[in-house]
Amino acid sequence: MKLQKLKDGIAKFINFRTAGLGIWNSYFLFKFGLYYFSYIHLDILLNIIMAALLTVHLGSRIYHACWRLFLGVLAIGLLYHDSYLPGVEQILTQQRQLEEMSLDYVLNFLWDFISFPMIFAFLGVMLLSWFLKSYLRVTTVVFLTLFALSCYDTWKTGPSDAEKAATLMAAAQTCAPAGGGGAQGSDDIPPMTDSPTDKNLEKYVTRFFAREAFRKTALPGRLEADFAPFDIVLMNICSLSRDDIRQTRLEDHPLFNKFDVSFEHFNGATSYSVPASLRLLRSSCGQETEAEMYKGRRQECELLNNLAALGFTTSVYLDHNGVYGEYLSSLQTLAGLSGEPEDPELLRIAYRSFDGTPVYSDAALFEQYLNSVSRNSSYGNAAFFNLISLHDGLHNDGERRSLDFEPRLRRLLDDLSAFADQLEKSGRNVLFIMVPEHGGAIAGDKMQFAKLREIPTDRITELPVYVRFFGKQHQESQIKLQGRHSYLALSELIARSIKENAYADPDSNNLDSITRNLPETAPISESTNAFFIKYGDKGFYKIKGGSWTPYVY
Numbered sequence: 001m002k003l004q005k006l007k008d009g010i011a012k013f014i015n016f017r018t019a020g021l022g023i024w025n026s027y028f029l030f031k032f033g034l035y036y037f038s039y040i041h042l043d044i045l046l047n048i049i050m051a052a053l054l055t056v057h058l059g060s061r062i063y064h065a066c067w068r069l070f071l072g073v074l075a076i077g078l079l080y081h082d083s084y085l086p087g088v089e090q091i092l093t094q095q096r097q098l099e100e101m102s103l104d105y106v107l108n109f110l111w112d113f114i115s116f117p118m119i120f121a122f123l124g125v126m127l128l129s130w131f132l133k134s135y136l137r138v139t140t141v142v143f144l145t146l147f148a149l150s151c152y153d154t155w156k157t158g159p160s161d162a163e164k165a166a167t168l169m170a171a172a173q174t175c176a177p178a179g180g181g182g183a184q185g186s187d188d189i190p191p192m193t194d195s196p197t198d199k200n201l202e203k204y205v206t207r208f209f210a211r212e213a214f215r216k217t218a219l220p221g222r223l224e225a226d227f228a229p230f231d232i233v234l235m236n237i238c239s240l241s242r243d244d245i246r247q248t249r250l251e252d253h254p255l256f257n258k259f260d261v262s263f264e265h266f267n268g269a270t271s272y273s274v275p276a277s278l279r280l281l282r283s284s285c286g287q288e289t290e291a292e293m294y295k296g297r298r299q300e301c302e303l304l305n306n307l308a309a310l311g312f313t314t315s316v317y318l319d320h321n322g323v324y325g326e327y328l329s330s331l332q333t334l335a336g337l338s339g340e341p342e343d344p345e346l347l348r349i350a351y352r353s354f355d356g357t358p359v360y361s362d363a364a365l366f367e368q369y370l371n372s373v374s375r376n377s378s379y380g381n382a383a384f385f386n387l388i389s390l391h392d393g394l395h396n397d398g399e400r401r402s403l404d405f406e407p408r409l410r411r412l413l414d415d416l417s418a419f420a421d422q423l424e425k426s427g428r429n430v431l432f433i434m435v436p437e438h439g440g441a442i443a444g445d446k447m448q449f450a451k452l453r454e455i456p457t458d459r460i461t462e463l464p465v466y467v468r469f470f471g472k473q474h475q476e477s478q479i480k481l482q483g484r485h486s487y488l489a490l491s492e493l494i495a496r497s498i499k500e501n502a503y504a505d506p507d508s509n510n511l512d513s514i515t516r517n518l519p520e521t522a523p524i525s526e527s528t529n530a531f532f533i534k535y536g537d538k539g540f541y542k543i544k545g546g547s548w549t550p551y552v553y
Helices: 002-013 024-036 044-053 061-082 088-092 095-100 103-113 116-132 138-157 161-168 198-212 242-247 254-258 273-281 303-310 324-335 362-374 405-426 487-499 511-515
Strands: 014-016 056-058 231-237 261-267 313-318 349-352 358-360 381-387 430-434 462-470 479-485 524-526 530-535 538-543
Touching: 024 044, 024 061, 024 116, 024 138, 044 061, 044 138, 056 061, 198 530, 198 538, 231 273, 242 405, 242 462, 254 405, 254 462, 261 487, 273 303, 273 324, 273 487, 303 313, 303 381, 303 487, 313 362, 358 362, 362 381, 362 405, 405 430, 405 462, 430 487, 462 487, 479 487, 479 511, 487 511
Parallel strands: 231 381, 231 430, 261 479, 313 381
Antiparallel strands: 014 056, 261 462, 349 358, 430 462, 524 530, 530 538
């Protein structure tokens, strides 16, 4: 009797629906479509549990409304979990930077995140589901699909590593392009001939960092008596990759023809500003993990300080105040960047940053540099520039909407082109190196929407790096370096320019010997929470603590 009363009480409170999932069928059908086109992955077990919970019906109308509201929040959370968006723990690591962003920037970012084609696609799925319910038991189709995917997932991961690798990437068995790390590539890059299993990729990356720890470039102990001095300009630009230039169709801008040397496959190794500039300023050594880089200074790696020890003076030029993300203080603490930046507050303001601080005119900054060196008849200045005029979220004074990327890039390229012309007219000997920090990810892909850079893919880290020897006879045909290069190659190029006395004879063409067989580096990149490797012709990523997975563009 008591048992029956208990059953009756439970029945009043909870019972199971048999009419199906109703409108929630559209939710699952939409996710199946996203999964099919590789826009999300599916945690099959959690989705089966979610579908089962949606069949539960509470007896009380109020309780049932609260239950449905809870399931709605749960469904949104599950969709987020199944997406390739950064996890909550990853977002929390950026909490301090997020707090410094203006509300307008955050709202603009969220607005840009909204995909109207996806919204219309979901509405289309809802209409399709409503139409099909007269002919099919759509709920049955949903559950059968979930169980079929579960069986497929078990089969796919069950056999052997070799079988899984063959399914994931047959192309990785071949070598990469020249210098790209295949069996016939550079000796600097270990061959990428093993099957790309999680174990093999992890072993490869571990070996890579172990080798990089011993790689260095060395400047001469002293300058020769007949050394012909020259200046050095390191132009570090935020948010500019080769893919960004392709997306804006500015590959043919006149600036790019004004350089002597082009690195065709330069890997910036990161997708954020502070580690990017640190890697440049510590480029006398091989590539480090971020954890190692943030442990403290390694003075033998510090390019500008090594140049200062030879007699170069150093200077710093920023088109911003360097406060956001502790940018300037990090470079001073971890890379030994010395001296205060030239005062940008004397310059005119070009934009307002996403945190409301001013971004100064790059053209005016270049003019400030030219005025400074023109007052000094001697050579031997090594200048570090950092420009953020392409960073996302910049807007005009008094306006709230972020400015488009393409016109800002065109303006920056025009300013750099004019700066190059002024350097040429000045007649000064200047080794000019344009090396961006990382890309802006303005196009995005299936796994990361536009402007998201959590996974440092090759589309974000392959940078347009160019070199010009102003004061020497300009190359009639640009030297295009096809190998896989990174920062070590730049420090070696500078070291060779000094050792080989590049400006001893301005009319000589000794750039071939300076650029031949520069050290190459395997295309491995790292962000705070993820690794990325271009293995053969396929990309793989790993969230730290996770396993290696093929990247879907």
